[in-house]
Amino acid sequence: MRDVTLVRGDGIGPEVVTATMQVLEAAGAKLHWIEFKAGLNAVSEGKAVLPPDLLESFEHTGVCFKGPVTTPVGAGFSSVNVALRRRFELFANLRPVYNLPNVRSRFDNVDLVIVRENTEGLYSGLEHEVVPGVVESLKIATEKASTRIAKFAFDYASRLGRRKINVIHKANILKLSDGLFLRCARDVARNYPGVQFADTIVDNACMQLVMNPQQFDVLLLENLYGDIVSDLCAGLVGGLGLVAGANLGERHAMFEAVHGSAPDIAGKGIANPTAVMIAGEMMLRHLEQREAADRLRGALLAVYADGQHLTGDVGGKAGTEEFTKAVLSRLR
């Protein structure tokens, strides 16, 4: 059994995470959940947005499985996601984006991986009012973090036999910050002759992605571009219900869906749990529980290939429960 720190999250979080926990168990995963609340759920119980016992647990287990957590809007609340990523130096955000069978989408044969720098850029949260009516928001880029994420991307590409890394930037305008990010990536690329290297300006990259996404393989982006382009890429293959991500540091890893808490559909039983299930599969691979990961993946693909129990967001008629039952039936 492997201890895993668990946060079901809020909005659709509890629905999709609970569904995934059932599926993980049926796939034969050896996990022992240690559960905590965070965000709105924690605040409504009079606790801190990010309770200290959750942090202690994650420090100890090294692995966190997390549903979407809403950070209350207003002064004094900093984002739970940003805080977790920063505190545990989860510097790499890895998001594979690929087509699933029977999902209506604009493109076939999309198979790309987003590598997003998770700790710097505009997410450093350094904003201040200079004088009334004028604010400044600081975009931070360091050689250390830019080189670290570039190395991560190239190591990942080499290990998984990926052919090309495309660094996405706006170095023509942001000459210092994006210039540094691009230069570090270029320097790292020299040590990986087996992986092709290209760079594309972010606005052009967005157009290229929506016209011909198959030309891309691994995308390397700083924090904000990574956030925006992730949602765009999810849209290429059928939406936010399908794309998961790993947040990886030297000693800690956190797995979650790319989507947020989707309050518009929370409690209706219609959320698609696929993204969180794929996050579960990624976690199993990280924990080297490969057999369970393969079983989970096989069951998910079989349900999509069958196409009879898909959720509304991908063109089906099933709710969360019916979809989950279909996955479970292929695991039992």
Ligand code: ATP
């Ligand atoms: P955040 O800012 O926290 O990332 P967001 O504003 O981007 O959140 P999401 O919560 O990610 O919004 O959801 C955007 C929309 O996508 C939702 O309104 C919902 O309709 C749809 N959506 C997101 N996740 C799912 C899902 N798992 N199943 C079905 N629809 C989803």
